Amino acid sequence: MPILEMSRCVGPMLPMEDFEDPEAARERFELLCGDEAPCRGFSSAAAQSPRVVLIDRTPGKRVRAAMQVPMSAPFFADHFPRKPVLPGTLLVDAQLRLAVELAAEAIDPSGRTLFRAARVYNLKLRSLVHPGQAVEICAEVLAVSPASADIALTAAVGGQRVSTARAQAGAWGQS
Incomplete structure (x- = not known):
């Protein structure tokens, strides 16, 4: 069973020079692909998502939340040095956390079942999110079965x- 299936996902393709020094990126790429790549893992501070705050919710149907992107954060150091933007993975992570909560409410309101995101598809990152911006995130149930929920x-x-x-x-252990 895959951890998370992603299909038909797109994001903006922009000139590297606007965001990062091409030579520095090339050197980092060569280091990471070479035999001498450092084995440091990831800093939990660098990977920490901005806080998501509930705005309103209709249990099992819809949830709306706000995420305030900080003016400075450790992840901006390499995403990106010349023009910091919120990593799309952090935005998608926040969206998927809301989707999982919503699926759990729709399928098992008792809270006894562990749920997970199984699949994300038709993902379109349409615009960059910059430091200091407020992001409104919405998740809405489209369909529910006994095992999973499809969410917009x-x-x-x-x-x-x-x-x-x-x-x-859907429920953990089911795909």
């Missing part, structure tokens, strides 16, 4: 969509 995900900044996706979340 959106994220917006200032009323403009920055991300859309579909997710499937």
Whole structure:
């Protein structure tokens, strides 16, 4: 069973020079691909997602939350040095956490079953999210079965969509 299946996912392709020194990126790539690559793992501080705060919720149907992107954070050091932006993985992680909560409410309101994100698809990262911006994240149940829920995900900044996706979340151990 895969940890998370991702399909039909796209994001913006922009000139590297706008975000990072190409020579520094090349050197880091060569280091990471070479025999002498450091084995440090990831810093928990660097990977920490911005806090997500509930705005409103209709249990088992819809949830809306806000995420305030900090002005500075450890992950901006390499994402990206010339023009920091919120890593898309952190935005998608926040969206999927809401999807899992929503699926759990829709399928097993008792809270006795452990749920997980099984699949994300039709993901489109439409725009970059910059330090200091407030992101509104919405998750809405589209369909429910005894084993999983299909959920629509959106994220917006200032009323403009920055991300859309579909997710499937279900009981752990089922795909």
